Amino acid sequence: MAQTGTSERRSASAEGAGRTGVSFAADLEFRSVGFRAGRRAILSGIDLTVPAGRILCLLGPSGSGKTSLLRIASGIERQTEGQVFIGGEEVSGPGRFVPPEGRGVGLMFQDFALFPHMTLIDNVRYGLRALPKEQQRHTALSALRRVGLERLAESYPHNLSGGEQQRVAMARALVPRPQVLLMDEPFSGLDSRLRDEMRSETVAILRETRATAVIVTHDAEEAMRLGDRIALMREGRIVQYGTGRDLYRRPVDLFTAGFFSEINVLPGVVKAGRVVGPLGPVADSPRSNGTLVTVGLRLEGVRVSPDEGAVQARVLSRQFVGRADLLSLAVDGVDQRIKARIRPNDLPDGVHEVFVSVDPQEAFVFEESSGSA
DSSP states (O other), rough: EEOOSOOGGGGOOOOOOOOOOOOOOOEEEEEEEEETTTTEEEEEEEEEOTTTEEEEEOOEEEEETTTHHHHHTTTTOOSSSSEEEEETTTEEEETTEGGGGTTTTEETTTTTOOOTTTTHHHHHGGGGGGSSSHHHHHHHHHEEEHHHHHHGGOOOGGGSSSHHHHHHHHHHHHTTSSEEEEESSSSTSSSSHHHHHHHHHHHHHHHHHEEEEEEEEEEEHHHHHOOEEEEEEEEEEEEEEEEHHHHHOOOOOOHHHHHHHHHEEEEEEEEEEEEEEEEEEEEEOOOTTTTTTEEEEEGGGGEEEESSSSSSEEEEEEOOOSSSSEEEEEEEEEEOEEEEEEEEGSSTTTEEEEEEEOOGGGGGETTTTBOOO
């Protein structure tokens, strides 16, 4: 639910019809933040700034520390090292700790955490209790109107679909106009069609309110669709930070490359200034002749043709998945099966003997020992 200790500083005056009021967005900054549970390090050396009015996605697998960092930002948890600043003011550090209700942050949980015994309008107005009742009602109705649920203001959460509950939770989190909105996997409980719809609506609302937002997700596509910037986390550290395009096109290691799309991991060796793998030449390289490397090759980067290519292969299986066919290929001298994703019309049905080569734009070369670029 939204937590605010600064309602007096945020006028919740009448909103324009169907619009959400503009938030007093603030920077959120983590400086050398670490967090330990007993002897176990949950977070280590987190340095990260979210500029006011921007959307940051914390991306990573389960157990990478995403939710812990969100809880530290909110004040639910207190870091064991480092400092947290909101709007340039220290809210948590060695000698200072501002509780959640004093930070001007909004929280939106994975399960929405709506009060089942309250109507929708009462759920939304919960964070406005410092205001006169009539103003609470007017402001809450404006927020529900913005998410398309004004007609259901007197209904209860159990009467709503998952998407409608998500909209109410969004309205409740934003109505006190928090400086920073923190969202923990807000779309994970929705089906794929509704998830796409709610992502688009959420971005539109965040842009309209100009809120600073941090969204936790384990879905790389979702992070690219939502975030101005992405911080990819692994084992309590930030592996790579940048735009979705940066992380997708220029991954720093195999972990990053594999997190954004399925890849084939293949051996390679430098020969005369080029990296050569089992599917043929991959990329130019300044490394010395004979240097062993690891190649991460996206499924889209395996070119498949019935009559031309660097290496002969055999199609072991072919699955139609709508916009693409997924192939499993056997290549002489390669123990593993090579996976490829092609357009359905690129290879005639019934063809089993093919040739393959590499699209260099979908291949990434990493040092063999570390998996780093």
